[in-house]
Amino acid sequence: MVRETGILADRSISSLFESGRLAAERPLDDDQIQPASLDLRLGAKAFRVRASFMPGPSSRVADKLDRLSLHVVDLTQGAVLETGCVYIVPLMESLDLPSDMSASANPKSSTGRLDIFTRVIADYAQEFDKIPAGYSGPLYLEISPRTFPIVVRRGSRLSQIRFRRGLSLLDEPALLSLHATETLVASATPNVTGGGIALSIDLAGDKAGLIGYRGKHHTAVVDVDKKAEHDVFDFWEPLYSSRGRNELILDPDEFYILVSREAVHVPPDYAAEMTPFDPLVGEFRVHYAGFFDPGFGHAPAGGRGSRAVLEVRSHEVPFILEDGQIVGRLVYEHMQERPSSLYGVDLGSNYQAQGLKLSKHFRIKSD
Secondary structure (H helix, E strand, C coil): CCCCCEECCHHHHHHHHHCCCEEECCCCCCCCECCCCEEEEECCEEEEECCCCCCCCCCCHHHHHHHHEEEEEECCCCEEECCCCEEEEEEEEEEECCCCEEEEEEECHHHHHCCEEEEEEECCCCCCCEECCCCEEEEEEEEEECCCCEEECCCCEEEEEEEEECCCECCHHHHHHHHHHHCCECCCCCCEECCEEEEEECCCCCCCCEEEEEECCCCCCEECCCCCCEEHHHHEEEEECCCCCCEEEECCCCCEEEEEEEEECCCCCEEEEECCECCCCCCEECCCCCEECCCCCCHHHCCCCCEEEEEEEECCCCEEEECCCEEEEEEEEEECCCCCCCCCCCCCCCCCCCCCCCCCCEECCCC
């Protein structure tokens, strides 16, 4: 069944290319289309700029780059993007959306877990990561590595975009009804307010008491295109629960990988997104890459027990997190149709059935 509204599934994303609504500098990669999103690829050059910017309703991104660019970095053979710097990269993909279709973007899961701050920008944009209905033009990616310097190249995929027709968010009654039939989060008493369902933090840890990781400073570079390339302990400090207190003090300017207490389930006809910052629960950010494809945590797709990995950074002041504390909310949207492939075993997805898990770039030495 195809609904009039909802997030476009993989088959419909493919049809956008066939109809010319999506274009690219080179043919798509085989795995570029996900169940409910499209990975976006970096172009051949990066502009280092003085500061982040918004084009605004009367400017193209290229106009601002002419004024704000400090240096152009060639990405064709790979290049290092340094921490603390802001880069703007033209993307390979461009859009010519119909008048009834909008789009939104977010970092890929692996990007968020590396503490790489990314935002998609369109010409005349007044919001980051939001593409208005009917937009026709190029796309750009703002990149700012926060903890680790990174190596990227033409074709690297740091962000993803999804397309929607009409309004697709579930309101509170619909969310409660869906949870009653599908168990969206593994909680006996789900906290549902404002159209979102709460997730809490796990600070009890595993059998060894491991609760998360804190990013190290002054490390080597991370190559974003290579799996299991880097040793975990060269980049991360393991964190353990302390004397049964099951709490953690977040220090400003530190980056943490933590995990939700609850398992998360995204049924095949839905997609979900975590709110990245909720001042009602604390002055900290809990997620950069907050999109969950259809099938995440879905048992038939190999996802039983999948939990949400949290990319946490405190704002301004130290903040104490306690085990079981609410740290964010998931909002759900319905798909326009069920995807032909689900997140998980259908695609060999990296983070299905995950617990506490770093990005795919790291390995633990076996010797």
